[in-house]
Amino acid sequence: MKAKTAKIISVIGHPLLLGSVYVIAVSFQRLTLEQAYFVSLSIICIVTLPISIHNWHKTKKGTYTNFDVSDQKQRKGFYPVVMLLILILMSTFYFMNLPLTVLLNTLVFSGLILIMALVNFKIKASMHAAIAFYVSMGLWDLSVFIGIPAIVLALATSWSRLEMKRHSLNEIATGSLLGLLFGLIGIVLL
Numbered sequence: 001m002k003a004k005t006a007k008i009i010s011v012i013g014h015p016l017l018l019g020s021v022y023v024i025a026v027s028f029q030r031l032t033l034e035q036a037y038f039v040s041l042s043i044i045c046i047v048t049l050p051i052s053i054h055n056w057h058k059t060k061k062g063t064y065t066n067f068d069v070s071d072q073k074q075r076k077g078f079y080p081v082v083m084l085l086i087l088i089l090m091s092t093f094y095f096m097n098l099p100l101t102v103l104l105n106t107l108v109f110s111g112l113i114l115i116m117a118l119v120n121f122k123i124k125a126s127m128h129a130a131i132a133f134y135v136s137m138g139l140w141d142l143s144v145f146i147g148i149p150a151i152v153l154a155l156a157t158s159w160s161r162l163e164m165k166r167h168s169l170n171e172i173a174t175g176s177l178l179g180l181l182f183g184l185i186g187i188v189l190l
Contacts, residue, residue, distance in 0.1 A: 006163035013157030014068070015131035020048045022135040029142060035098060046089045047082075054081055070166045072124035079117035086110045104189050109134070112182035119174060126167045126175030132157040133176050137183025141190075154179070 011017070023043045027036040055078075058064040065071050069078045090106045112134060119125050132154035140147025158176055161167045167175075 002163060006160040009153075009156045009160040010068075010128065010164060010166075013128050013132050013153060013160065015127050016048050016051060018135055018153075018157075019131050020044060022138060026138060026142065030101065031099065035102075038096065039093070039098065039102060042089060042092055046092060047085050050085055051082060068128075068166065070124075072120060075117075075120050075124065079113065079120065082113055083110070083117065086113060101190050105186060108182055108186040108189060111185070112178060115178055115182075116175070119178070123174055124167065124171050125178060126158065126161050126172045128161050129154065129158045129167075129172050129175035130179035130182075133179030134183040134186075135179075137180060137187060140183075141187045 020043055024036075024040040027039040031039060055064060055067045055069060058069075058074075059067050064074050064078075069075050086106065086109070090103065090110065093102050093106055112130060116125055116127060116130060133151075136147060136150035136154045139150040154176070158172045162169065162172055
């Protein structure tokens with residue numbers, strides 16, 4: 001039962017799912033309707049779908065042992081793909097003349113991913129934990145009533161990665177702290 005619960009929570013807290021839902025929800029709260037639709041469609045088409053297809057293809061080929069890219073060595077090839085897609089996303093937002101807050105949020109998030117990539121040379125920090133805590137800080141800033149359940153989800157997601165033996169406690173702590181740090185940077189900048 002614990003293993004099944006951990007797997008369900010891990011899927012709910014998956015960076016691609018949680019991150020996309022977060023961007024879409026915040027966009028519709030803080031942007032015009034037209035901008036929110038554009039940002040939402042952009043995040044799905046430029047980041048979420050390409051990474052999903054990339055990971056699925058690499059997993060099917062046997063290059064990645066799993067969709068989450070839980071192997072530290074395999075992540076070395078994963079992070080450049082993610083950074084390229086985020087760069088394309090940020091360029092799209094810039095050329096579409098979206099508000100500065102959208103660009104700053106994207107820049108802060110890209111900083112988190114870049115630091116995660118650099119940290120990966122020493123330790124495989126949990127991307128699930130990092131994104132979950134990053135999102136929880138952003139939602140906390142939006143509303144305490146949404147932020148509290150988001151923090152609970154971030155803690156549950158971190159537990160799930162430990163329970164599934166995808167990460168050590170040190171890897172979870174590193175990802176969590178980086179997510180919190182960059183989430184706070186995002187709050188301070190905006």
